[in-house]
Amino acid sequence: MARLRLKNVNKRWGSFVGVDNFDLDIADQEFLVLLGPSGCGKSTTMRMIAGLEDVTEGEILFDDTVVNDMDPKDRDISMVFQSYGLYPNLSVYENIRFPLRVRKIPKEKHDEMVMEAVRMTELEDYIHRRPAELSGGQRQRVALGRAIVRRPNIFLMDEPLSNLDAKLRVSTRAQIKNLQSKLKITTVYVTHDQIEAMTLADRVVVMNAGKIQQVGTPTDIYDNPANVFVASFIGSPAMNLVQGTLENGVFEAEGIRVEGLPLAVSGNVTLGFRAEDAEIVEGPAQISSPVYSIELLGEASMITWRLAGSLVSIKTHKEYRADIGAVVNAAVPASICHLFDTASGERIAHG
Numbered sequence: 120m121a122r123l124r125l126k127n128v129n130k131r132w133g134s135f136v137g138v139d140n141f142d143l144d145i146a147d148q149e150f151l152v153l154l155g156p157s158g159c160g161k162s163t164t165m166r167m168i169a170g171l172e173d174v175t176e177g178e179i180l181f182d183d184t185v186v187n188d189m190d191p192k193d194r195d196i197s198m199v200f201q202s203y204g205l206y207p208n209l210s211v212y213e214n215i216r217f218p219l220r221v222r223k224i225p226k227e228k229h230d231e232m233v234m235e236a237v238r239m240t241e242l243e244d245y246i247h248r249r250p251a252e253l254s255g256g257q258r259q260r261v262a263l264g265r266a267i268v269r270r271p272n273i274f275l276m277d278e279p280l281s282n283l284d285a286k287l288r289v290s291t292r293a294q295i296k297n298l299q300s301k302l303k304i305t306t307v308y309v310t311h312d313q314i315e316a317m318t319l320a321d322r323v324v325v326m327n328a329g330k331i332q333q334v335g336t337p338t339d340i341y342d343n344p345a346n347v348f349v350a351s352f353i354g355s356p357a358m359n360l361v362q363g364t365l366e367n368g369v370f371e372a373e374g375i376r377v378e379g380l381p382l383a384v385s386g387n388v389t390l391g392f393r394a395e396d397a398e399i400v401e402g403p404a405q406i407s408s409p410v411y412s413i414e415l416l417g418e419a420s421m422i423t424w425r426l427a428g429s430l431v432s433i434k435t436h437k438e439y440r441a442d443i444g445a446v447v448n449a450a451v452p453a454s455i456c457h458l459f460d461t462a463s464g465e466r467i468a469h470g
């Protein structure tokens with residue numbers, strides 16, 4: 120059991136800032152996901168927690184102990200990486216047992232501990248095989264089994280599903296979620312995949328260019344993105360964002376006009392709304408513009424317009440059809456809209 124605290128943690132190489140003032144408390148047993156595009160500092164943050172990378176400035180605490188100068192092997196953590204890092208000459212059983220030997224855990228306990236990890240990762244039928252005789256998903260489960268075998272205080276996972284195909288990623292994701300809830304081990308999980316983050320996390324930390332953009336539950340960051348970056352990173356499709364002007368509670372841009380927004384705000388704003396919150400309608404409406412494309416998604420049809428230079432999409436029922444170029448109207452009431460300051464990108468109000 121461990122709480123984890125990162126106090127104003129910075130990582131610099133020369134003048135390059137990899138992680139910029141990362142400040143966060145992670146609760147005991149929490150499943151925390153670091154989410155952001157490639158190069159935003161996720162792995163560096165995780166490697167500092169593991170002790171594989173020095174902290175330039177700031178403190179990392181496990182419970183109340185500062186661990187900045189503690190050796191990685193003394194931190195009682197387990198890590199799982201994208202590359203499974205298995206020993207090719209050892210069987211599944213011996214791979215999972217390895218940490219117990221390294222940590223000099225009494226031999227008579229090994230079999231019970233290994234077999235418990237084998238059961239939890241559903242590898243009973245493969246314990247005598249070598250890694251080369253396993254599928255990618257099975258190999259990743261061996262890596263997971265090896266990480267959980269000695270019940271560490273903290274579990275660190277860096278893009279563990281990236282090498283798996285789409286279907287296997289979904290089932291392994293569910294298995295990780297299930298394992299973590301059974302084991303109740305504080306977990307920090309790194310991914311660039313927003314769906315993985317949304318489905319696994321108790322809380323998500325969205326990062327960009329070394330900086331925390333927002334911390335919140337998946338629902339928080341989906342429903343109330345703190346800025347344009349988060350709005351454009353979360354959701355599939357991401358939130359629609361249109362730049363325009365706001366005056367006397369009316370937002371206007373080419374092809375779209377929304378009334379009833381906050382009166383106190385004016386100037387250059389970016390209006391945001393989600394594809395599933397707006398609706399195709401027959402009569403006059405906030406959007407009235409020629410259709411740019413229509414995509415059949417199976418469970419829905421997606422209609423896209425080009426408004427003020429931005430592509431804007433709405434999901435509608437699966438039987439809906441429209442011709443490209445035909446004018447289609449859509450209701451985008453103020454109540455579903457998000458407003459961002461165009462210059463700073465920061466959220467200003469929820470209409």
Ligand SMILES: Nc1ncnc2c1ncn2[C@@H]1O[C@H](COP(=O)(O)OP(=O)(O)O)[C@@H](O)[C@H]1O
Pocket residue numbers: 132135136137155156157158159160161162163164
């Ligand atoms: N040893 C290093 N020296 C200099 N720059 C590095 C080093 N390691 C990582 N970086 C840089 O720090 C940034 C963050 O890297 P990383 O944490 O690996 O990103 P992520 O895991 O989010 O993709 C990147 O721009 C990367 O090039």
Ligand SMILES: [Mg+2]
Pocket residue numbers: 158161162163277
């Ligand atoms: Mg990385």
